[in-house]
Amino acid sequence: AELEALKQQAAVRAAALVQSGTRIGLGTGSTARYAILELGRRLAAGELEGVMAVATSQASEDLARSLNIPVEPLTPEPLDIVIDGADEIDPQLNLIKGLGGALTREKLVEVQARRFAVIADHTKLVSRLGEKAPLPIEVVQFGVDSTVERLRALGARGELRRDAGALYITDNGNYIFHAHFPENASLASLERSLKGVLGVVETGLFLGMATVAYVATPEGVRELHA
Numbered sequence: 001a002e003l004e005a006l007k008q009q010a011a012v013r014a015a016a017l018v019q020s021g022t023r024i025g026l027g028t029g030s031t032a033r034y035a036i037l038e039l040g041r042r043l044a045a046g047e048l049e050g051v052m053a054v055a056t057s058q059a060s061e062d063l064a065r066s067l068n069i070p071v072e073p074l075t076p077e078p079l080d081i082v083i084d085g086a087d088e089i090d091p092q093l094n095l096i097k098g099l100g101g102a103l104t105r106e107k108l109v110e111v112q113a114r115r116f117a118v119i120a121d122h123t124k125l126v127s128r129l130g131e132k133a134p135l136p137i138e139v140v141q142f143g144v145d146s147t148v149e150r151l152r153a154l155g156a157r158g159e160l161r162r163d164a165g166a167l168y169i170t171d172n173g174n175y176i177f178h179a180h181f182p183e184n185a186s187l188a189s190l191e192r193s194l195k196g197v198l199g200v201v202e203t204g205l206f207l208g209m210a211t212v213a214y215v216a217t218p219e220g221v222r223e224l225h226a
C-alpha cells in the first residue's frame with residue numbers, strides 16, 4: 001500500500017508537466033497507470049484540453065480510451081512528453097524496462113520523445129543495472145529455442161517468461177526471455193551484441209533515453225537528471 005502511494009506521487013508529479021494541446025506518450029505498468037489516471041482526471045476537470053496520446057500497449061490504450069484520452073497510432077512526429085515507469089534506474093538514468101512486457105512499443109515511442117519522464121518509487125534505484133531485475137529481451141516465436149541458445153552463447157542465463165505456466169506473448173505476438181548477465185563492462189556493447197542476435201526483436205536496455213526521473217521516497221519526490 002505504501003509503495004502504491006509512492007508510485008502515485010511520482011506519477012502525479014510527472015502528469016502535472018503535461019500541457020494542453022500537446023502530444024503525449026503513455027507508458028505501461030502499474031506506475032504509468034497512475035499517470036494515465038491522473039491525465040484522465042485533469043481532462044475531466046478541464047485543467048487539460050486538446051491533448052493527443054500514443055499508447056505503449058493495448059492495456060494502456062484501453063485505459064486511456066476509458067478516460068476519454070484521445071489515442072492515435074504512432075506517427076513519425078515527435079512527442080512532447082512521454083511518461084513511463086522503469087524496473088531499474090541507474091545514476092546516469094539508464095534503465096531496465098520490460099517487466100510489464102511492453103518494452104518494444106515503449107522504446108519505439110520513447111525514442112521520439114522530446115522529454116522522457118521516468119516515474120518510479122525508490123525501490124527502482126540501483127547503482128548498476130542488473131542488480132535486482134532480469135533484462136527482458138523480446139524474441140520471435142519461430143525457432144525460439146535456437147534464439148535462446150544464441151543468447152546463452154553470449155553469456156545469458158535465464159528463461160522465457162511464463163504467466164500461470166503458459167509462455168507470455170507480447171502485444172506484438174512475441175515471447176520474452178528474462179536474462180541475467182555477468183557484470184558487464186559496457187552496457188552499450190551489451191546492447192549492441194544483443195541487438196545483433198538473430199531472433200532478438202528488442203531489449204529492455206533504455207540507455208541515454210530518459211531526460212528526467214521522478215522518484216518517490218518516503219521523504220518526498222526526488223527529481224533526477226542524467
Ligand code: DER
Pocket residue numbers: 027028029030031032084085086087096097098099100101102103106
Ligand atoms: O514493462 C515496463 O517497461 C514497465 O514500465 C515497467 O518497467 C515498470 O512497471 P511498474 O511501474 O509496474 O513497476
